[in-house]
Amino acid sequence: MKKLILLIAFCFSFVGNAQKTEVENTIKTFFEGFHAKDTLKIKSVCHEKMLLQSIIEGQKGTRLEDEKSSEFYKSVATFPSDMKFEEKILSYNIQIDGKMAHAWTPYEFYLNGKLSHSGVNAFTLYKENDTWKIIYLIDTRRKSSK
Template sequence: MKNTILLFLLFFGFSGQAQKAEVQKTIETFFEGFHAKDTVKIKSTCSEKLILQSISESPKGNKFSEEKPKEFLLSMANIPAEVQFEEKILSYNIQVDGTMAHAWTPYEFYINGKFSHKGVNAFTLYIDNGQWKIIHLIDTRRK
């Protein structure tokens, strides 16, 4: 009986870790596409019903905004080649419950090597035909 319980705990413990690794890989693939301005790669990680939202924080007040996925992808495709940017993910805190996952990822954002802003991303994902897809992304932005 003890061996059965131990095997059960090991299987589900490793299964949970594997799911978290898959969620993290989806987010990493999203950022690979983001940094390369590769809209096809970005789109491959997202649901067709993706919701994109941001909260910009400043001494003058906070601003909440929403962007349509089509607008986001178009803006990515139109960034000039000489503009380089990097969103450095500082850590991943991933929680999984069956077919839904949430990832909290603090970040720092750089444009042409210069610090621009920092904040946190909050990703919600679900499993669609065996693949994790991003269905909601909201971030905070502060100088």
């Protein structure tokens, strides 16, 4: 009986880890597309009704900004070709309940090799037809003091 309970616990753990890997890979695909300025790749992991928001902390206070997904895709597609940028994800904290997942990903954003700002991304994903899709993305942004 103890072996059966251990086997069941192992199976649940394995399935949970596999789901977390799927969610993490979805986010990695998002950033691969972002860094390559490839909106088709980004859209492949985003739901058509995705919502985007940013909490921007600055000298004049903190403000909440909304961005339409169409505006986001347009801005990515029109980044200057000589601009180099990288958003380094520092870690993934993923939680899953059925067809919903949430990922908390602290990051550092580099522009032309210099740290521009840092913060955290909070992704909410929905599993649609066995595929994880990003439905909501909110991030914080704090300017680097370096």
